[in-house]
Amino acid sequence: MTRNRTFTMIKPDAVQNGHIGPILEKITASGFKIIALKLKKLSIEDAKKFYSVHEGKPFFERLIKFMSSGPIVAAILEKENAVEDFRTLIGTTNPENAANGTIRKLYATSLSCNAIHGADSNENAAIESAFHFSDTECF
Numbered sequence: 001m002t003r004n005r006t007f008t009m010i011k012p013d014a015v016q017n018g019h020i021g022p023i024l025e026k027i028t029a030s031g032f033k034i035i036a037l038k039l040k041k042l043s044i045e046d047a048k049k050f051y052s053v054h055e056g057k058p059f060f061e062r063l064i065k066f067m068s069s070g071p072i073v074a075a076i077l078e079k080e081n082a083v084e085d086f087r088t089l090i091g092t093t094n095p096e097n098a099a100n101g102t103i104r105k106l107y108a109t110s111l112s113c114n115a116i117h118g119a120d121s122n123e124n125a126a127i128e129s130a131f132h133f134s135d136t137e138c139f
């Protein structure tokens, strides 16, 4: 199978609660190679741009406020079947329904504060990676 790349963010709740280390450990132990990594804070404008696909939805304002409330960790990851395998590793959007052992089951506290993001397609992984990283920041 071809190696490909996905994009992730460890969200402000998981960063604030001290889960960066355990989450990165779980990601690398699951076979993902870190291609790019940074700790950064999203401005309200950044968050609105990144989540523009959700504009107009009832949870949009809450999502923007949350995602700009504190630092996040952005990363590009590489593995065979990266997008699908990463979404399996993080679990369902709502942690209440997430499988045991998934990152959201372990570290998320609610649907709004669900610890981690994973791109949902190869196309979106490329778009989201380019939003956060320049070519010279990827290895």
Ligand code: CMP
Residues within 6 Å of the ligand: 059, 063, 093, 111, 112, 113, 114, 116, 117, 118
């Ligand atoms: P994620 O899929 O990473 O990116 C969009 C986020 O919006 C999603 O995680 C959830 O955290 C959030 N979200 C999705 N649906 C809802 C909802 N119904 N209520 C609150 N937040 C939501």
